Amino acid sequence: MTKELVLLYFRNKSTFQEDRIVEEWLKSSPANTQQAMKWMDELSDEEEKLFLKVVLDGDDVWKKTIEEINLQSPENQDRQQDRTKSWIWTTYRHTHRYAAVLVSILMLAFAIYVYRIHSTVEVRTDFGKVTEVILPDGSSVILNGNSSLKYAYSWKEAPREVWLEGEAFFHVKRKADRSRFKVYLSDNKTIEVLGTEFNVSERALKSTIFLKSGKIMLHLADQTHQENIALKPGELVELEGDDVKLVVPKKVVNPEKYYGWTKNKWILDGTSLREMLVKLEENYDVHVDTENENMLDKRVSGSIPLSLNNADTLIADIANLFELKIIRENRKITLVTTE
Structure with a gap:
């Protein structure tokens, strides 16, 4: 376990899976709890105040916890067991009882902190990094590079809804109560889902929603009108302004x-160099120029592997596909013809 992950957990910056890892680590040993408390000294004043408030607000819970521990105390056990074993419980009382109470209180403080403070989870990916x-x-989301996803930590009493910036592939579980799953995008765009697989790319220049299976409804709204578009499997909606x-x-x-990017490959189907360079900048934060504008309209088909966190390899693959040469001058990258 790393200090960085534990602090991310208490700052509400860890993912749902990372939360589970930290919680299991905390439960496994009192020493882990003590170590986490030391690391908590690095929290900001506001975060410390928030944690303290949680502890104070949990007074009823503390009472219940101590009562449960007392039920297992030597006094109660002695009433139920043979007196000849009382010396065992006496030793236990002096050596372990207060430690058990302290650890239980600390662990309960952590639990309350998680469920009270982790009201919203935000996952952000770096350029070139894909995260599930x-x-x-239980629904899964594969988040592409330079993207973010926000959602409530618990959906027991909250609707199933997320907020997306960037690109993601969704596999939404169908619930027995047929509750809707919503994805909120920019400019009052909303996707309403039952159970399905679909890809959403929400970027500055264009938004695309592709439905692989199931059924979704895209809601569009502005100050003048509202429009609903129902998608069937295999259909694509593109929005440009x-x-x-x-x-x-x-x-x-x-x-x-x-959705080929979720399998670490880029499927090209009459894809232009212009489209590829835009994707490269969106996902890897690398801008590539061309020798002239006409080059941008050239198109290719096929597939190339996606090199995670390695834009240089991807640029080289693109140059080879279009039979171009890479010119680097300081930080400027330009594609030129080989003639």
Whole structure:
């Protein structure tokens, strides 16, 4: 266990899976709890005040915890067991009882802190990094580089909803009560889901929603009108500003083009150099120029591997696909013809 992960946990910056790892570590040994308390000294004043408030607010819980420990105390056990064993409980009382109370209080403080303070979870990915997130209902989200996902820590009394910036592939579990799953995007765009698999790319220049299976409803709203678009498997919606167009991939698009990145490959289906360089900048934060504008309209088909956290390899693959040469001057990268 690392100090960094424990502090992320208490600052509400860890993922759902990381929360579980930290909690299991805390429960496994009193020494781990003590170590975590030392690391908590690095929390800010505001975070410390918030933690203290949680402890004070948990007074009823403390009483219940101590009562439960007392029920297991030597006095109660002696009434139920043979007097000849009383010396064992006496030794236990002097050596372990107060330590048990202290550890239980500390652990309960951690638990209260988690469930009170972790009201919202935010997961952010670095450029070039892909992360899988397991949501409270068991649904999974594969988050592409330079993306963020927000959701409530617990959905027991909260709706199933997330807020997305960037790109993600969703596998949403269908619930017995048929409760809806919502994805909130920018500009009053909302995706409403039952149980399905779909890909969402929410970037500055364009938004795309591709449905692999199931059924979703896209809600669009602005100050003048509202529009609802129902998607069936294989359908794609592209939004560029106020321009909304519906494309049926069975006729013109390879569906894997929109979720191949989750398998670490880039599916190219008549993809232009312009599209590829835009994706490169969105996901890897690397800007690449070209020798002239006409080069940007060239197109290729096929696939190339995605090199996580290695934009240079990807740039080299793109240059080879289009038979171009890479020129580097300081931090500027330019693609030029080989002639």
